[in-house]
Amino acid sequence: MSDTTRSTGKKTAGAFDVRTIIGSLLGLYGVILLLTGLLGDPETDKTGGINANLWAGLVLLLVSVGFLVWWKLRPIVMADTDDHSEIGAPPGH
């Protein structure tokens, strides 16, 4: 069973890339925190004077961009040839 799965390399459960999922969720969180930091009450009595939402939002956006760039640069690791042919997955893995 597992041998056929591996040798064809076509139907792997990992074809949707976890890096895009992580990148987009952290990116959305980054935007939300950034806006909260800019528009909301920074509650500096809790944080000791830092606008924590703003900074955390910026860092999250940076990490998010990192994941998306990684995914763009190295898209192939475990390709499903049906889904990813447009981004240059080598046929037959």
Added chain:
Amino acid sequence: MVYGGSGPTPQWGRSLCSEVLFEVSAQLTVMAQTLIDANWVDYGILILYFGFVLGIGLLARRHISDSVDFFLSGRSLPAWVTGLAFISANLGAVEIMGMSASGAEFGLPTVHYFWVGAIPAMLFLGVVMMPFYYGSKVRSVPEFMLRRFGPGAHLVNSISFALAQLLIAGVNLYLLGTIVQALLGWSLWVALLVAAAIVLSYITLGGLSAAIYNEVLQFFVIVAALLPLTLIGLHRVGGWGGLTDRITEAADSGAGPPAEQQLNSWPGQALSGFDSPILSVIGIVFGLGFVLSFGYWTTNFVEVQRAMASDSMSAARRTPIIGAFPKMFIPFITIIPGMIAAVLVAEIADLKAGGTPSGVATGSAVTYNDALLYLMRDLLPNGLLGLAITGLLAAFMAGMAANISAFNTVFSYDLWQDYVVKDRDDGYYLRVGRLATVLATAVAIGTATFAASFSNIMSYLQTLFGFFNAPLFATFILGMFWKRMTPTAGWMGLVAGTASAVLVAFLSEDAFGSLSLGVVPIAGQGAAFLAASTAFVVDILLSIVVSLVTRPKPAEELRGLVYSETPREMRTDPDEASAPWFRRTVPLAGLALAMVIVLNALF
């Protein structure tokens, strides 16, 4: 939680369970009062996470066409994904809150749960044991038992494992319910059903892939939640120097153990419960570092399953080793917040100074378990607060999902397929796996409600199941390296080892609470160390004696299962020799070991 659920951890579950009883009765008289004020931004962050989790389940569903896809992710995942999932499956909220609790109470010695109690065993798993797990193409750890020792040891291992997973999933769910109740004010039932429904949906849809992808996602959400909390906390106390000054000041006026014990990881007397520094070091190194942690990390299928899902032998071996790198830094975002809470949060500082503050977190009396929740309340503005709540809930759900995805594999392959309905087509077992997931979730909800009324019974059951872990490592390691070891020795060693651990627990002062007799004057973590060590020694000795008088398996049946009968090509990955050093198992493990030694020397 002892060590059955999430590795060797402080005993958190027990004290929490009994307190929640008070909380529930208190809530009948007082209107529900929440610890924090969550606003719509916080809720938005939480709902967004739930959306992503379910989306992963739906996406993963498209890629499942047989049982290997469902139970083992088609053996297709790269090492960094399985490596992060490996530590995430263990990084449940019970562990996060338990570690910060221990950090608040004892300080730095808590790092031993990571640097001594996890990393060496994880490296050993990758370097020494994984070649047999992955190379023999077994689909679960109990299946390795079946191939090596036959049905006796297999049944003992798979039944105790499956039952323990159900129990732990239930306890996890129950604790999640109580914390959601404390933080957001939802009723226990609503929290329980919502969490169970989400976990059920994504595992039934996406199987192990969905569980693993969610674990990786959860890892980043937890770091995003805990890192700002730690940094803001350090900023508030004036950096590391400020923190040590304030802990010293508090300790000098009688709060907690002496300051030098709180601020140095060794010899860690307060943690181990031994007065003598030498005994303390021996207890930590052998009890925690060897017997407890090797038993858990190297044989627990919840962990090993993550490595089995990887795409090559090399990736499987590197899974726990890659996991070791983030694992060694997790203490900095769990234990240090606990230490900060002990000087910054009024309630926790009061508790440490000997007071009995009351509150609304996980019980009407404040305990160290609440340290992280109170720190969140005191330090985080709305927004980051939502992220922190999301991180905790994510950790709870991922912990429960890990237990359930390991349960459905062992139930379908090791129990149903091997003993109940044999020789059906693959699609049949895939359906069994999905049904087992539904069943397991229903049982977990049942267990959770049971835990609400009978918390003591639950914590003793957890302690009991923990003892099944203790002798497993002995049987595995002897079986992997001694071809003479016989099937009879396999199951007898396991049963006798477990029984001896249970016996020691009964004779100790408090391992089974008031049921313990107190004949052996040892309590707390020391009792857990002693019970596990006894199980290990009894298992090894009995296995050797029984092996010498019973008939071993023929050597040709041990190919891939025992070191001396396994050709080198089966144990290693041919592609690895040409890979750069950072993609090879042994250099990577050496680097991790060196780093952890440096960390031990620094703190």
